[in-house]
Amino acid sequence: MSKRVDVIDLNVYYGDFLAVEGINMSIDAQAVTAFIGPSGCGKTTFLRSLNRMHEVLPGARVKGQLLLDGEDIYDPGVDPVTVRTQVGMVFQRPNPFPTMTIRENVLAGYKLNGARLSKSESEEIVETSLRSANLWNEVKDRLDRPGSGLSGGQQQRLCIARTIAVKPDVILMDEPCSALDPISTLAIEDLIGELQQDYTVIIVTHNMQQAARVSQKTAFFNIAGTGKPGKLIEYSDTTAIFNTPQEKSTEDYVSGRFG
């Protein structure tokens, strides 16, 4: 299933440094939302605050409200682990577990939580997830080899497989395709299209074409200068952002005339 996300007055800090300021937005369920913006504007930072991954960094903290289907994930009574089981994440850098085989990596979400799966169940999960991530054919003969022996792109797809294997409600992807070749990228884009039917997908990307291809809505972030906080400049339908942007800086950015 899928959940909507409402962000209210969110500020994200690294210690005393305000990295992202005053975000207000509503992210639709069963849709793909893309975050774009220049490097360093806080896309990753904001994305990580959506599943409370931000706070694992020492000194990092968040102010404001972040509602998942109306429930504030930053409510004091909320367990971040519960949040993370509902909001999955794929990182910018592929990070398969080096001690695990490819199979174990895919099943990590279950195995690490101590879930007991029958052999057939786990076989099925592994195959479905790897197929969805367009990796099955390449690794089906070496499921018991270490995951770290794959190429960068293969590793990233393995991480995607690992995330979708646990079927979260919301999936966050931080430049998931930046290490992938066009074929894998296309496959992942297709996959995102499929996922969107059941999940809320949020993707950070530098590739405007990709944003245009996969997302229904696009959020443009920008930063006034170094040391300044990143801000949400414009958030709207993807077609609107790319064709009729309201803000000057958005227009500059999407047309490549920026900077």
Place this chain on the structure above:
Amino acid sequence: MSKRVDVIDLNVYYGDFLAVEGINMSIDAQAVTAFIGPSGCGKTTFLRSLNRMHEVLPGARVKGQLLLDGEDIYDPGVDPVTVRTQVGMVFQRPNPFPTMTIRENVLAGYKLNGARLSKSESEEIVETSLRSANLWNEVKDRLDRPGSGLSGGQQQRLCIARTIAVKPDVILMDEPCSALDPISTLAIEDLIGELQQDYTVIIVTHNMQQAARVSQKTAFFNIAGTGKPGKLIEYSDTTAIFNTPQEKSTEDYVSGRFG
């Protein structure tokens, strides 16, 4: 200055696994050559064999000849260190030295040569290199902070600055823009265009537009299947590769109809 690279019957191995087979190609000096191909086809592997970085992995070895302006870099008498001072490299993942400040990172290559730089000289090198890498404005106020405190994109640009600071003859870039936003990407592409006038630039990229934009020649690599070695399929002028490819698989790949 700039040197041409001739590759003759090159095979690259990981232990017993033949990762790249039978490459023959001549890479022009003072030009940009792009390597494209699906993930896992051995682009990184081949690129790393061009400056003898491949052999730092245990068990990794190379067979064949690789001539740098006519001299075989794999000749037994050749010192890999000499090769690497002449063939610089930017990696897929940004890897600034975490214990060094931003300034020190840029000067790292210089320091190796035991060069004693006056304060103003080093200031100048730092500024020029960072400007070329489009990073100067973002970091000029924190040159003495650790390089690891930057965002991914900032880090990658720092690495580019570090490499060009020592002015090698050949510059290898392994997906240097995969972690960069479009603006930085554009700046790097411009930089590549400038570098090309004096250096031999070889770039691995997944971004076909990028290959088309920056390179004069393009090499397409492909792989027959998992466990099979990667091969050079077609190597030609970039315009030819994208407009009139000779091979079916090249055409499929560049038109996105692959797989």
Place this chain on the structure above:
Amino acid sequence: MTSSLTQSDKRGVAGDRVFSALTLSAGVLILLTLAFVALFLTVNSRDAVYQEDQGGWILTAFLDYAYPLVIGTLIASFIALILAAPIAVGVALYISHYAPPRFSKSIGYVIDLLAAIPSVVYGAWGMSFLGPALIPVYGWLHENLGFIPLFAGDPSQTGRTIFTAGVVLGVMILPIITSVCREIFIQTPKLHEEAALALGATRWEMIKMSVFPFARAGIISGIMLGLGRALGETMAVALVLSPGMLTASLISSGNSTIPAEIALGFPEAPPGSERQAQLIAIGLVLFLITLLVNMTARWIVSRHKEFSGAN
């Protein structure tokens, strides 16, 4: 999975709580143990510094007794460290970056064997082999470098000098430092090593740029571990050394270390006597020395914390 955010699984949360409480209590247990050791030492060493029938405090008498031992302990550990630390770092580097990768594991194993040898055996070895082997060296040093106070004095005829003890200690702490350093060196991120190599660094320059900065804290803690061992080593020193009063000479018999003094004196010290208290008191002194040494090390490491490699 579809449950509301707040009704999270109680057992999971409890698991986290229990585990973190466990780790915390392990840490606290260590502190408590140490506090008890300190208490034990302090209480039992009271008689060494306070004697009713000698007019109360006898601190100077105790200090007169203790300072040669302190200096002796420091000399022996210092010799051990000077000898062992560079070699250990060298060996660790050899294993991690120089030896053929196929053999490096086995070589590491071979060096670990040095740690496998019990201190009694080191003592016996130092006493019956190393000491006699060093006699001519001491003679030579005395003849040729006798003008340096370190080599003045009659050269020992048995080889049982503080220098021999230092060498034995050095051999003993070598594998400790090596093994800590090796593990850290191996962990140096390939990314950073390759960054250096790609800039045209030679192997040594790569090590200076990538490995040492990354391993810095690890090296220091390895050395501290070794130093701790050297400071506290009892049996080997007691067997090797021919203890005596403090001398500046490294090549004649004399000098003693705190642990050796305790080991040699404690068995015959009359129960509840001032002598027993004295021995425990120098144990306390050693404890304080370790405290100081570690404070220094911490200080060195912390000065460079900002650029620590593990992030």
Place this chain on the structure above:
Amino acid sequence: GESNNPDAGGSDAEGGENGASSEVAGTLVGGGASSQEAAMTAWTDGFTSVAPDAQVNYASVGSGGGRDGFLGGEYDFAGSDAAMSDEEWESSQEVCGPEGAFHIPSYISPVAVAFNVEGIEDTLNLDADTIAAIFAGDVTSWDDEAIAEHNPDIELPATPISVVHRADDSGTTENFVDYLANASENWDYEVSGEWPSEIAAESAQQTSGVVGLTSETDGAITYADASQIGDLTTVAVQVGEEYVEYSPEAASQAVASSTPVEGQASNNMAYELDRNTEESGAYPVVLVSYHIFCNEYPDQETADLATAFGEYVISEDGQATAEGAAGNAPISDELRDGAMESLSAITVSE
């Protein structure tokens, strides 16, 4: 493989006639002087042959450690090269009842002044003053006038003297230094188990260590329990007008001429040794090794065990076993009778 342990007490299988009752059972634990270890091994082994159900454990933790453990209730008896001080005895009343603890001599051993000098194969004659001068580092060569004076017939080499002393705190050192301090004018260092730290000399741990080091070093001289000096040549000590070589009889005679320590338990057999004895044939460089027992034990079993073991040790049989195994000198019949009587005072506390 099969274990190669001999049958327990195989060497003295017929023992048991000397009053040791075979009904005692249980484990008796003791600790103390390491110099007693060899003998103790023989005794504990021999004791099992007369009391098959009994076992004796002995930890060679040093005399001080032994007394410490004994006073702390850790050990049932202690082996010690030095007698308890009066304070220690007083504190023994806590664990041993109002009569406290008492000593019995377990063996008497002469402390030999032994040396290894190439060219001197025979016993050397020396007086206390010369010995003190040598050990204090004042006489540094074997052909020194002071030595030659006592040995007109021996051709002395010019080898330098290396003094070897005990590195560890030791009963042997204490007795030897006590002898020097009492018998010689030349020795004015404090008497204790520690070698005076002002004297620079070589040292080694334990008797075996000093004997070993002396045997390896030409010109070395040391002092050690005479039963353990191996092949080293020894010094005959001047007593009165004659030179006395060490021997069990000479040592026993020195003890016999000494006065018992007063003020402790009534059955106590500790001695204040007379180092200045002029008695003919007495060897005053002597060490008495004691066993310290309680006068009262908390239970019958321990009391019986302690009595039985104490009696076994001083029995002719026990002394012979130790002599065979460890080379200890047996005690005299006179001392044995006294010790038997002392042991019979052991009772059980109410």
Place this chain on the structure above:
Amino acid sequence: MTQTPTPTPASVQGPSGAPGLSEPTSNGVPRRSSLTQNTLPSWLWIVMLGGSVILGAALSALLGFNLATFFIFTAVIYVISSYIVTRTRVNRRRATDGLWTNLVYLAFLIALMPLVSVIWSVASVGIPGLMTPGFMVSDMQGITGLVDQASQTEGAPVLGGIAHALIGSLLITLAATAISVPIGLLASIYLVEYAKGGPLSRAITFFVDVMTGIPSIVAGLFAGAAMAWFLSVFSGVTGLLTTQRSTLGITAAIALSVLMVPVVVRTTEEMLRVVPNELREASYALGVRKWRTILKVVLPTAISGIASGVTLAIARVIGETAPILVTAGFVVNTNWNLFQGWMTALPVYIFRQFQNPTSPNFSDPSEQRAWAAALVLILIVMGLNLFARLIAKLFAPKQAGR
């Protein structure tokens, strides 16, 4: 081949005079020289080594030949001469690199020397003892001076063995490991994963270091006193305990734990710290709880380092003598019970056999047993090391990724 660099566009224009290109040409050797210029033929090293050996032998012979001086001279001559040759024929950087390479190799050779020496002296004396029938399965019951005297003077086989000491050592060490590894591991987990740099964690880190300096004998005395106190209090309260005496195997285990814990914490802490954060984050992002992440991701990734740290700690304590002697005593027969009666440990056995031979005047059999026992002790720790390596191999990160 020295070339003035073609001026580059503004973006990469070097500072005036392009120092980056002119500076490195030290010693007149241009950096952009032909590729082979920076290397020397490999036969040169063999020739130089040969020369150093001959010179070293000659110099050493001048002082009266012996192996040590020969080695030192050869090494010094080789290191210096190869530095000079590289420095003059190639360049300073190469020379420095070569110098350090030589020094690193030399360090290794030097480290091997005591190892070979110790192992040789132990093995050559110890093997005959080890070969004696029944050595591993006998204790010392019934072995008196007479038995040894018979062995030495009449050539009877050396009787007695180490079964009791072996069992004692293994039990005590096992118990010490069982106490200190969990404590040490948990404490280091606290330090790395939970502590936020507060005063408590800083105190723990600091005092753990201090703890490494506790002399082993002090640890023994402390454990003895602590156990005595515990027993008196506990039996006072419950009256359950049959023994009031603190000389027990478990007391020795506690003493050893005091020595082990800091080593475990220190090494484990280092190993945990270098586990990349991205792995932790990957796990958290899958909704895995922190404690499971630690147990299943962090620890396995660090297991090889942890295993070698634990081995190090075991090796550190299994050879301890003084603390075991004062806490567990010394007996001649086998005791399987850590909580009742005395125990002998191997190092104590070795020490006693050396220092107080069973027969003082016929000490050869005792020495033979001591060296053989020392050999066994070394073999045990070697075995442990192998075991740790096996663990490391089984669980360690399968392959270092790029």
